[in-house]
Amino acid sequence: MRVIGRLDCASNEPWDKRVHFSHPPSPRLRRRRFLQLALLAPLCCGRPRSAPGKIRLGFKYQPLGSNPGPLRELLASYERNHPGVEVAAEALPNASDVAHQYFLTALEGGAGDFDVLVMDIIWTREFARAGWIADLSFALRAEVLRREFFAAAAESGIVDGKVFAVPWYVDVGLLYYRRDLVPNAPRTYRELEQDALEAKTADAHLQGYLWQGRQYEGLVCNVFESIWGHGGSTWSDGRLQLETPQVVAALVYLRSLLRGGISPAAVNSAAEEESRRAFQNGRAVFMRNWPYAFTELQRSASLVRDRVGFAALPTQDGAYGQGTLGGWNLALNARSPPRNRLAAVQLIEHLTSPQANLLLAGAYGRNPPRPTVYRDPTLAEAAPQMPALLPILSAARPRPPTAYYNLVSDMLQSEFSAAIAGVRSPEAALERAQQHIDRIVGQDA
Amino acid sequence: MRNNTSIESWARMLDRWRRGATEKYQAYFMVAPAMAMLLLVTAYPVCEAAWLSLHRFILVFHDWRFLGTQNYRFLLSDGRFWTALANTGYFTAAAVSLELVLGLGFALALNASFRGRAAVRAAVLIPWAIPTVISAKAWAWFFDPAGPGGRLLWNPDASWLGTPGYAMKAAILVDVWKTTPFVALLLLAGLQAIPRDVYEAADVDGASRWRVFRSVTLPMLGPMIAVALLFRTLDAFRVFDAIYVLTEGGPANTTETVSIYAYKTLMRAGDFGYGSTLAIAIFLAALGISLGYIKVLGRVLGAAR
Numbered sequence: 001m002r003v004i005g006r007l008d009c010a011s012n013e014p015w016d017k018r019v020h021f022s023h024p025p026s027p028r029l030r031r032r033r034f035l036q037l038a039l040l041a042p043l044c045c046g047r048p049r050s051a052p053g054k055i056r057l058g059f060k061y062q063p064l065g066s067n068p069g070p071l072r073e074l075l076a077s078y079e080r081n082h083p084g085v086e087v088a089a090e091a092l093p094n095a096s097d098v099a100h101q102y103f104l105t106a107l108e109g110g111a112g113d114f115d116v117l118v119m120d121i122i123w124t125r126e127f128a129r130a131g132w133i134a135d136l137s138f139a140l141r142a143e144v145l146r147r148e149f150f151a152a153a154a155e156s157g158i159v160d161g162k163v164f165a166v167p168w169y170v171d172v173g174l175l176y177y178r179r180d181l182v183p184n185a186p187r188t189y190r191e192l193e194q195d196a197l198e199a200k201t202a203d204a205h206l207q208g209y210l211w212q213g214r215q216y217e218g219l220v221c222n223v224f225e226s227i228w229g230h231g232g233s234t235w236s237d238g239r240l241q242l243e244t245p246q247v248v249a250a251l252v253y254l255r256s257l258l259r260g261g262i263s264p265a266a267v268n269s270a271a272e273e274e275s276r277r278a279f280q281n282g283r284a285v286f287m288r289n290w291p292y293a294f295t296e297l298q299r300s301a302s303l304v305r306d307r308v309g310f311a312a313l314p315t316q317d318g319a320y321g322q323g324t325l326g327g328w329n330l331a332l333n334a335r336s337p338p339r340n341r342l343a344a345v346q347l348i349e350h351l352t353s354p355q356a357n358l359l360l361a362g363a364y365g366r367n368p369p370r371p372t373v374y375r376d377p378t379l380a381e382a383a384p385q386m387p388a389l390l391p392i393l394s395a396a397r398p399r400p401p402t403a404y405y406n407l408v409s410d411m412l413q414s415e416f417s418a419a420i421a422g423v424r425s426p427e428a429a430l431e432r433a434q435q436h437i438d439r440i441v442g443q444d445a
Numbered sequence: 446m447r448n449n450t451s452i453e454s455w456a457r458m459l460d461r462w463r464r465g466a467t468e469k470y471q472a473y474f475m476v477a478p479a480m481a482m483l484l485l486v487t488a489y490p491v492c493e494a495a496w497l498s499l500h501r502f503i504l505v506f507h508d509w510r511f512l513g514t515q516n517y518r519f520l521l522s523d524g525r526f527w528t529a530l531a532n533t534g535y536f537t538a539a540a541v542s543l544e545l546v547l548g549l550g551f552a553l554a555l556n557a558s559f560r561g562r563a564a565v566r567a568a569v570l571i572p573w574a575i576p577t578v579i580s581a582k583a584w585a586w587f588f589d590p591a592g593p594g595g596r597l598l599w600n601p602d603a604s605w606l607g608t609p610g611y612a613m614k615a616a617i618l619v620d621v622w623k624t625t626p627f628v629a630l631l632l633l634a635g636l637q638a639i640p641r642d643v644y645e646a647a648d649v650d651g652a653s654r655w656r657v658f659r660s661v662t663l664p665m666l667g668p669m670i671a672v673a674l675l676f677r678t679l680d681a682f683r684v685f686d687a688i689y690v691l692t693e694g695g696p697a698n699t700t701e702t703v704s705i706y707a708y709k710t711l712m713r714a715g716d717f718g719y720g721s722t723l724a725i726a727i728f729l730a731a732l733g734i735s736l737g738y739i740k741v742l743g744r745v746l747g748a749a750r
Binding site: 097100101104108126129130132213214215216264265266267268269270274277278281283403404406407410413414417418420421422423424432436439440 | 503504505506507519524525588589590591595602603604605606607608609612692693694695696697698699701709710712713714715716
């Protein structure tokens with residue numbers, strides 16, 4: 001750093017007289033300051049200016065993994081194919097709740113500084129209804145989406161027959177089991193219970209079945225899987241209906257797992273990572289979790305490495321289990337200026353193309369949303385366990401497709417938790433949840 | 446002559462009055478920006494929340510309808526709200542009383558002179574200095590059934606954070622661990638303000654140590670205890686971060702406090718109408734607590750004088 005002046009602290013002169021410039025700032029220095037300010041300016045105000053004639057697309061995404069390289073390369077390949085467009089990618093906070101709040105304030109406030117955004121599939125209807133994301137029908141047709149993507153994933157982006165979002169990657173609830181303790185994955189709840197009890201008799205320190213019982217979104221996924229496993233369904237005629245024998249049976253079943261000692265008490269406070277850590281340390285026979293856990297369980301630090309298999313979740317009567325569909329969609333900000341729209345849709349198509357699916361699977365372990373990609377031999381090379389997910393993902397079911405999903409889920413979380421922890425009977429808990437949900441959603445004009 | 450003086454004194458009085466009045470206006474003028482700022486950041490949001498609480502307002506859908514007192518009538522019959530209020534009351538009462546007793550103990554210990562006192566004083570403050578979210582994460586690991594705290598629980602069918610009843614106790618423990626140092630610090634300041642000569646007088650009178658504590662230390666510490674209680678009660682009543690990290694209000698809402706319920710309704714569910722109703726209810730409860738304390742505080746301070 002160059003010294004441009006000195007401050008005389010001991011002097012008795014007024015403060016402004018105490019600074020002695022060795023020489024006034026040179027014109028060159030002043031010019032440099034101006035340039036620095038000019039460079040900083042775009043950071044402070046609105047939509048950054050780009051080179052004249054060039055389209056600049058803003059892209060908000062959730063961090064995919066620790067290495068940003070492959071995603072950057074994917075975006076760079078888009079820029080190479082579209083010379084007139086540059087993409088400014090910006091990562092959101094790596095927590096789903098916080099990202100949702102960010103969009104709530106940014107989009108409600110009319111933010112137009114990004115064009116393409118990523119969202120949890122359960123938010124898509126809310127965002128579409130709020131008018132925050134644009135109808136993509138001008139470029140994408142619903143039939144195409146339904147043909148190319150997993151059915152439930154495609155439906156998550158289609159509202160009233162119009163395409164609002166395109167699946168980017170998907171997730172599904174799986175049953176993990178210890179191949180060294182259980183010969184085959186159980187198909188029914190009864191088999192799972194017997195296998196767990198047998199393994200526990202052989203080794204008293206072993207726990208049976210781990211799942212996510214903490215009061216949060218993951219609990220709702222676990223309960224829905226149990227409802228479908230009992231042959232139930234909650235969504236009919238555009239309304240959530242909870243007070244059915246199958247929903248009661250699902251809650252009774254989950255409660256019985258805890259009371260019968262099949263699942264440890266810790267399940268009541270466990271989210272995905274708590275279950276995964278316990279299972280990884282070899283403390284349980286079965287675990288319900290998302291596909292990401294497999295990669296973790298196969299790491300060298302894992303005590304169950306090469307001893308873990310996964311399968312579809314068991315059911316009451318042995319029918320093929322339906323896991324909850326999770327995942328993230330890409331959509332177009334409704335405030336995106338008209339001249340950016342075509343390029344933005346092309347960016348969405350580029351990011352959700354089969355090649356991009358393969359890249360995300362290999363580099364970040366994200367499951368492709370297109371069934372055809374699972375038959376691609378290069379997928380088996382990049383992620384050997386992934387092809388086995390095809391039948392499980394094909395059977396995956398969505399959570400209730402309502403614009404009020406967050407509100408509904410909040411009620412479900414507390415009442416499901418109450419039933420499973422034994423604070424209220426399942427019937428009483430479901431009645432309360434139904435009342436609260438009808439109060440808000442029922443008044444919807 | 447006489448006339449003259451009277452005119453002079455009149456003029457002088459008028460001048461003084463005028464100067465005083467200008468000074469008064471000047472004072473008003475000077476504090477006006479601060480007052481405007483205060484009104485803007487405190488009164489306006491409260492009024493806005495009160496107005497919102499009379500509506501059905503789902504922000505994202507621009508669903509805005511006047512409901513009158515319907516939200517408040519629902520609040521009175523909302524079991525979840527009353528449970529949350531009871532949880533908050535239990536948490537506040539248990540945490541604050543434990544903190545007071547322990548904090549007083551720490552303060553007395555730290556007030557005594559011993560070698561390394563400065564180091565111990567600094568060490569005691571560490572829990573208070575760690576950001577709550579970070580310490581709550583560490584505690585969540587402690588309470589994990591496989592963690593050190595989990596093994597302390599003799600009941601194998603329970604887990605600290607997953608069993609109703611235990612989860613709130615765990616949250617109270619975390620809060621006590623975190624804020625006892627704060628109470629200790631306040632009370633230590635109070636102890637050091639007690640003049641030496643009072644103790645010397647008690648010594649001369651031959652009072653026992655217990656008698657000195659009861660008749661000298663406690664009464665003279667009274668105002669500080671009241672201040673510590675006021676701070677801690679209001680803080681504990683609004684507790685959010687520690688519990689949110691530990692349990693998110695679960696299991697079965699047994700650790701859901703009023704702040705967590707309001708947050709979930711406002712920010713997660715996006716129901717700004719009923720969420721504001723909850724916020725106003727919290728505001729009124731906190732106001733009631735402060736007024737109650739101020740009354741008690743006034744009496745204690747009056748007695749101390």
